[in-house]
Amino acid sequence: MIANKVVLRFASSLVGQPIIYHLVKEYDLVINILKADINPHQEGYVVLELSGDSENYNRGLKYLRDIGVEIEPLSGTIAWNRDRCLQCGACTSFCPVGALQLARPEMEVRFDESKCIVCKSCLDVCMARAVEVRF
Ligand code: SF4
Ligand code: SF4
Incomplete structure (x- = not known):
């Protein structure tokens, strides 16, 4: 099995x-x-x-x-480091499930781990290394 x-x-x-x-x-x-x-x-x-x-x-x-x-x-989990995040928003257009998104009206980047499918699309986009995989 x-x-x-x-x-x-x-x-x-x-x-x-x-x-x-x-x-x-x-x-x-x-x-x-x-x-x-x-x-x-x-x-x-x-x-x-x-x-x-x-x-x-x-x-x-x-x-x-x-x-x-x-x-x-599907392995590991994604950790988002709020302090490192530059709020550039680049990752939000690559996240297929809206786990990383721009909250309105504040236009602040937020991360909802419960939505994340660990596709890792955001890793290459984030120049600030504010997202990482934890195993
Ligand atoms: S790409 Fe990185 S620095 Fe930019 S908003 Fe996303 S997590 Fe923050
Ligand atoms: S790993 Fe994929 S689903 Fe999770 S936050 Fe990054 S882009 Fe979104």
Whole structure:
């Protein structure tokens, strides 16, 4: 038995495909969707807990890779250092789930850890190193 939290990213061409259905039906995997953002004409992502028999689990992951889905383990947590933050706002336009966002009307950057999917997109953007991964 294997159980993991993973982030799946897929191109717009795959957005309409019943990927989750296949994982359940063909590979007998148990899926708990934690977060998802799927738009018809854009890249989509799903954060999920995936569990099942180890052979089925590995076959399911192979199926995903074969159709072009990127798979990343969900590991660590993101720490935001308010004191280091320059309030430049650059990270907020890269954060896909609004975990880092500009609060209005103050226009202050805020971090909501409960929304973060640890995609790490903000790490490369932040020149002040105000965000980091903690394992
Ligand atoms: S990119 Fe870094 S410095 Fe700029 S707002 Fe985000 S966390 Fe703060
Ligand atoms: S890792 Fe950064 S960009 Fe990704 S969801 Fe968390 S705060 Fe947003």
